[in-house]
Amino acid sequence: MLKDELDIVIPTIRNLDFLEMWRPFFEQYHLIIVQDGDPSKVINIPVGFDYELYNRNDINRILGPKASCISFKDSACRCFGYMVSKKKYIYTIDDDCFVAKDPTGKEINALEQHIKNLLSPSTPHFFNTLYDPYRDGADFVRGYPFSMREGAITAVSHGLWLNIPDYDAPTQLVKPLEKNSRKFDLPLRLPILYVDAVMTIPKGTLFPMCGMNLAFDRELIGPAMYFGLMGDGQPIGRYDDMWAGWCVKVICDHMGWGVKTGLPYIWHSKASNPFVNLKKEYNGIFWQEEAIPFFQSVTLPKECTSVQQCYLELAKLVREKLGKVDPYFITLATGMVTWIEAWEELNSAEGTEAEAPNGKNE
């Protein structure tokens, strides 16, 4: 499905062995690998995948001074992949995420589920208690207004994780060995870790968007998927996807588009070091207390009719309102503007085509 319309964007710093497990599901698709860290390191990509790879040197070459908006030494750099892609849809996945199994033991084709989510409407204006009404076997419940049953276009599909859940550092420290489990967990069988639902996050509601297993309509919402300034030289990490999620949700709400969450699950294998995470997240834990009320109260003017306009307006408001919290937000706001400029440059009809430095690996 959609093999010529979707790119898979993977940030990596070590190797891409995990692709071996995904082969049956990913081999048909084009990959965009964004290599973080030392550009002289050679990343090993399993044979048979069609990909383009960008390291820091490529990013600097392609964007010139605008490369300042792309994070270094943080998986936030993945958003460079969104920018250079020419496809309608993006699926992004972390290199420590593997194929999960559903409660029947069947392997989950996460990409297929994301595509189903994106190709079917969302229901942001009225909550359906039977969750996604467009899924087989589901429907709208009694009382659901008929005028809303066509739904809204889906911009984002946010998938979940089995095994190691996406907890913050304080929670990781308090609950060291917990897996994502439900109360009927039986050790001898596949535990029911699995919530068999896709749902639309209502309009006006923010959520923590995790970038580990995420798909979106790049043509619609791509310019808002900036993963911010994290990592090397920055006072914060592990808030890249969160930041993008708050911006994306505000803009989707403004534009009348839907954001779905739930299936598909992937298997998250690696628990990162909670002490390292705490250092990265530390400022974020305090700053999010300011950022969230900010995003909850933002109203974008009616005149903002494109995502780029919305995003630039957001950048302005971030500078004005959050700049007072910490100068980091002024830097971030600048990064947001640079991102849009770079996006326009690479994606407008007259813009320079990004050279793909590596081709197939056959």
Next chain:
Amino acid sequence: MSSAEINKNEVDIVIGALNADLTQFLTSWRPFFSGFHLIVVKDPELKEELNIPEGFDVDVYSKTDMEKVVGASNATMFSGYSCRYFGYLISKKKYIVSIDDDCVPAKDPKGFLVDAVTQHVINLENPATPLFFNTLYDPYCEGADFVRGYPFSLRSGVPCAASCGLWLNLADLDAPTQALKTEQRNTSYVDAVMTVPAKAMLPISGINIAFNRELVGPALVPALRLAGEGKVRWETLEDVWCGMCLKHISDHLGYGVKTGLPYVWRNERGDAVESLRKKWEGMKLMEKSVPFFESLKLPETALKVEDCVIELAKAVKEQLGSDDPAFTQAADAMVKWIQLWNSVNSSARS
């Protein structure tokens, strides 16, 4: 939390009897109803005597009791599916659990019968999280938690006002949908409880519901009555309207509404195609209700549930009254309901 940990004395199970023979219903629920006090309210339009099996701690109320408590003219407020609201009115407990009399316990994917009562009470006892969506759903359930990026200041949650359960087999679909998909049955067991975010509207079904009566009792209003209201769910909207009011008031007061587990197994009753023959005015009323609730803002000064209901009734009359007489009647019923609530509950206290 297991059933051993719930305080059964805090709960009333309120059943609206639209069928006279409650034997099968109560027998199937016996494992989960035993130890609880039951309030069975008979639809005043039901002529036959109720058939209730032995062994339950149950009080039964019929038309005569209604007339004694609220007067003959007000007793009409409690006909059909609305009879259960009389039970809500006279209950003295903290929590109410209400299940339609055509539902039996469901089985979970492991084949165990679901204790819907316990699950509802657990939902009500634990905080809700309406201000920010948790992508792992209920953060208080064993094995789950708040995810990365969830603001710490919001992690203690807010009181839970209502717990909306779901249905396997015959889901609560409307008549046109069920008539179109005659064979469709809900087989999907979604193992989650979640809070419906603040400001989000939803259709709350009365088939399998529980609420904190002490917190929001007066907000469950028996108000909207369809002209052709019938004795099957396809021919009512009273619970959906009640739910819109309840959600709006909960949002205003900073309480949460949960949805998801528990499931009940809902049986066949009635005929969707038959119900379709009636002119389905419920559809039109819902369409008018939505923009009303979307733009409604209760005054900051409305701090008590009763005041919220009165303000809501005022707004309904002003803004929707001219659209359809059903709305004017609903507004009047809401005001009357609060009068009755205050009089019944203050005399109960004195």
